[in-house]
Amino acid sequence: MVDFYLFIILFVLFMYVLVANDITILYKVYLAFHYFLGMWPFCNFLINVIPDQQLQWIFLSAAFVSLCFLGYGWHVFSLVLTGKISNARKLHLCLWAAPAVLCSLLVITNPWHYLFARPSADGWMTRTYGPFFWLFVFFIIIYFIVGGALMVNELATVSEKNKKKQLSLCIWGVVFFLALSIADVLLNTFVLPKSVIVPGLTSSGIVILTICFVVAIQKYDLFRIVNIARREVIDSMATGMVIIDQNEVVLDINKSAGKLLSLQPGQVFDIKKFYPHSETESAGLFLEDYNQKRLKKLKTEIVIRREQPRHITMHIAPVVDHKKNLLGRSITFNNVTELRKLIEKINEKNATLERQNDELLRFQTELYEANKKLEQMAITDALTGCYNKRYILNQLEYEIVAAHRYNIPFSLMLMDLDRFKLLNDTHGHLTGDDVLRDVVEIIKKALRKSDIMARFGGDEFIIYIPQVDNEGAVVLANRIKSMVENQIVKTMIGDLTVTLSIGLISVVNAESINIREDFLKELLARADSALYEAKLKGRNRIVAEIIS
Template sequence: MNALGLLRPDLFIFLCLLLLLIIVISVSQITKTHKVYLAFHSIMMLWPLGQYIVSIAERTDVQRIFVKVSFVSIALIGVSWLFFVLFLTQRTAWLTKPRIAGALLPSLISIIAVVWNPNGLFFVSENEHFAERQYGPMFWLLALIQFIYLSVTLFSMYYTMRNDHSVKRRKQMMLTLFGMLVLTVFAVLDMLLNVVLQDRLPIISGLMSVGILLSDLCFVVVISRYGMFDVLSMAQKDIIDHMSMGIIVVDESNRVIEVNRGTEPFALVAKKDVFEMDKFLSAVEDQEEVREFLYRYRNTPYVRQQTEISWRDGRYVSIQISPVLDDMKSVLAKVITFQDVTEQRKHVDDMNRKNEALHERNLELILIQEELFRVNQKLEQMAITDGLTGCYNRRFLMQQLEHEVMLNHRYQTPFSIFLFDIDHFKLFNDRYGHLIGDEVICKTVDTVRGTLRKTDILARYGGEEFTIYLPHTNREQAEVLAERILRAVTEIEVDTGKEKTGITISMGTFTEESFDTPIRDVKEYLRFIFSQVDTALYEAKNQGRNCIVVAS
């Protein structure tokens, strides 16, 4: 066989997957999620490798073995999906021993069916070569089991996305979902073209392998771009291990799932041990506070609890229990902390003497905090509003518009934008002074604001120029509103001290009612809109001012 004969699609894809594996190992810190991914990746590599060896092997017994290896990898992909997603979304607490066994059982049944292949019920060769195969009912059982795994995994992802509002986590889930769908599509195509229609169409090799490669690329991006959660978990674990207080995390059956080094002075427990609070406190249960604590521990496990007890060696120990609840208020786990408070108890008297002073200081701090809160609110308001007129500033307007126009295009909702400025404003400043000029701006803004709806946004665009964003407004409605604003402004009178003078404005309007062209760059789209409305405003000035021009 020449060199070109070796360059088959399955071999090429196997080499690509091997290269991805090397890259992930080289550039990533190996966390739990990475370990699960590497196991998942290795399983996916078996399919193209097995298919390649089947295509080049001459002995039928070798072909049969590697056909089984290939389908064993397929039998493991579904459950690997599930475990990978659970680790990726930090929901490993779900993986108790009974649930792991239940999740693995269908996959093991599929593997037995592949390896046993009784009477060719899974596959048989054609023309004494296993590169071409006929499939039996056990093959379709395998396909059904993988579809069930896919459904359970999708439900898990949906649950995570519904309860997690993190944008980064949602992006992570969406890309993972895309990778799973890519693999599913290619698997269905492979079954359709190379199994269902194999008598009518030529065999198209490498379809499943291509799907595996593309989906794996998505998973690599997920764990490299969005996979910081394991790193954070490792950092949190390191911090917890170095804390002086003891921490034990138990599941709903009181089996230890996490314990730190600080627990050693209080209790000698290890992961997977059963931690019995009654037995742990049996030596001091004669204390009244211990009996009360144990009663609450047994009867109200969903309530956070805390007590201080006098330990056998004379120490005072604070024990706190914090339940971890699901949406139905059922206890999923409990975090139990132990802290030596002997020194604190020795200083109780001193603390009581200082308590009043501390209380007064706390009141002062609360007042300062409230004042800081009010100042922060004021600063936040100042950051988005114009100091003179009180309307929104240009920066806030543009931020809102970036969001609004995308929603409008998505739901095909018409909207309008007005741009107007005060006619001959420079003459007001030059003739009557800047104070009168400021009064002209403020009266104009107040008048315009009074004509708008609650959903409209008025913003100072710059100098004497103002912008109005009108959601859910078509061209006819925009013309009516623009005329109303123009008439209202012409009724304004400004007392300059010498005389009373009126105000007029020139206005350009733009209405978007056609949504055929998708928005590729929202900032560029907004520049286009304001270019159009600015041109219309310029035309209104050229037509003699105190008029409205609609952008074409």
């Protein structure tokens, strides 16, 4: 029993190594399959040398259970060998495992029902089989027939000679195994008397099957072709790949990297050789990370200068074991020269577009300023710089409506220079223009930002004064009149003094006024009448009227 338990421990260790280590699926499936192949003759040998019936049954159970999973293993091995394992769903594999699990349960529970097999008086070396055994035989045959059919179908479609020979050998091995196994069952169960047993037929079929597999592996490179294909894929990659160990020694390098870097396995990978500009800050930081942070993934761009400079992106990744211990590094190189050239062309085009955009913005700014000047010229009097008649009339319509809605008092002041026509006739129009400009500047000093002054025509000016009643408007009018008459106006003929006559209309209760289409015309007429009255009364005076 001790040896048996040790065998179980060894089996568990074998399975751990098989599952945990990084080998291909084909290796794993074949090793598991080979293990089940060896269990049948090994257990039958133990049955024949051990007299204890209980131990005999244990080994016989292990033998039949191994045959159950040998059938399932053959099915999986067929899927792997034909390349169909990648398309097989987990549910499909689980359903195909169900018969093997069922038969195993029937074998293990045999001592409770003896419907699988019953020992003779001599023990389990000779035995009679029950209905569950024939169910077991049926499933084993189905497993091998389906697996063989997969290989036959693959054999009919594949064109590679080695692959054809591999499949043919495996198929013939299965044929011999099934023939000898069926002969074993028929001879020892139906043909020969119970006292006569032909030993080793099934075991011989297993040996022949194993020999076929070994020949396929050794002679036709069943396993090595996977590595060759992997090597071909790596060497055909445009991406350069270098594998180095902890000491920076190159372990492997593909063709693209070999052409690019002129490196060979066994040489030392000197990062400074491929990243020579270490005097820059970014290069210094990269080299520091490369040397000190060896478990960190790194990325940089280098320039290899030969006949023509080539821009290369370099990716460095650590290779670690399951305990995160550093084993080495994988370094990949991608030639991005064409991409860099494309980026440079795009940058040049972007720079051209940016210059054109700047020119367009400058043109738009100039156009905006020109339009602004035109707008200003359209509403401004060219001589005095204050608003013109058209603007003040449009603005007054809006201001009067707003004053009426919110009951805001306002005043309207109409004024002109006294005896200005005589001044023009005596001293000329140029002198008259100087006087008008200076008078406007004097008046503006007395006004608020909210007040609106415009040239109404000739020497006549109008001022709109919002939020000011009659009393405040009269004070403002007197201030303007006083400032103008006390100010010396400098002209091209010398210093002059001028006076103003002002007609003032004040609306103190704006919400009570009747806003009509001709209300503004009426308001201007009343202001003009007040101005005319001021002229009649001797000029240089103010005539005010209140509209409540």
